[in-house]
Amino acid sequence: MASLVSHLLFETKPGRGEGSLAIGEDDQLYSYYSESNTPRNEVYEIVDPKQEEDLPQEESFAMSAQVEYILRYFEMLGARIESPSKVRDYLYRCPGIAILAGFVSEQIYNGFDFKAQLSLEVQDDEVPDSEYLTIYVRVPEYNNSVMDRIRKIRESYYDSLNNMTGWFLLTTDFSSPR
């Protein structure tokens, strides 16, 4: 929003290197180089904040943006994605699973003190429409608590699967992180 930009810029300290703002005779907002009278080529529109409060700001829902955001999130977490095109294709068909997987991965990292590695795979049981997404949790050392923690996370999302297209499994293959 133009007004937000204006407000943020008003908070900068003129003359300390950040530049300054001033309202010109034509009621437009001009930006000046720091400690200089030379205006930049920018003009900001001032929007009345009272008007702005009523503006509908939400985005139009785009499934692809959501799926791509979650894939990028997995990448940033250092998760391994086996057959990325297969995983992406599955998540586009089952976008609810993408959101759930993003939610679960955050719980895994918190539940395993950020020591877990995640691996995402789409399992195909060779029966039509039987594909599902699996997240494997891999940790440096396995003990009894690992499965307990996985079960606890499963309990947190299991009911959500009932109303979704697609299926999702959280488990471990007891491998070391790769």
Place this chain on the structure above:
Amino acid sequence: MPKYNNPPIIESVCEIRFSDDTNWDITVPGLIFEDIRNEYPQKEQRTTQEINISMSGIAFPRTRSQIKRQDYAVFLTDDKKSRIQVGPRILLINQLKPYSAWNDFKSQVNYAFQKLSVRVELAGVQRIGLRYINKIEIPMENNKVTLEEYFEFRPFCGERLPQTHGEFIVGCVFPYSGGRDLCRIEFTSAMPENEGSLAFLLSLDYFLAKPRSIPVTQSIDWIEEAHGNIENLFEGCILPPLREIFGEVKE
């Protein structure tokens, strides 16, 4: 406007939210499904839960939190690439890749809009939006991509900053039609599909910023105008080497 053999569009979206005085009941999605089931035979449902926290005021900031749950009926073509979603006073049309042509998508929007108009008396337009998501993949040279070669809309790093950066997100909102409409552009890094490439998402979300500022009957005209402005913005964001990647059709 240039035409491309490999356009980067991975999704086009048209979302119309109708005003609160539009009469609506829970049977509407079922009625719509009866009307469109030949073209959109698959059905699913989608629930969203949004937490909106907004802040206003500079000297004495006030925060306002809203939790909003929405249920949508989702009607799909057999290949699941085209969707019509119907929620309370909301109509949403999504077309996933491959995107054939604007006229095809506009026909889908018009089709859904007309079907809803027959079943519901639409009192006013609260918000209408046309959004395009582009995914752009560029092969790396020497393990990097120089954004200046491909984009006119990109992160700017001043001379005293490192000129090599990693993940990024930049955005800007442009006003149109005297502030009646806004277009939000967001440019972010994304997960590439091909090894040796970097990927970027370029989202152009054009929407009616002032509720009820167009009559319902002008919705389709508004969408046409929005599309023209989005096309210009998109072309303004990119440079010739990218047009080459998209396979620009030379006339």
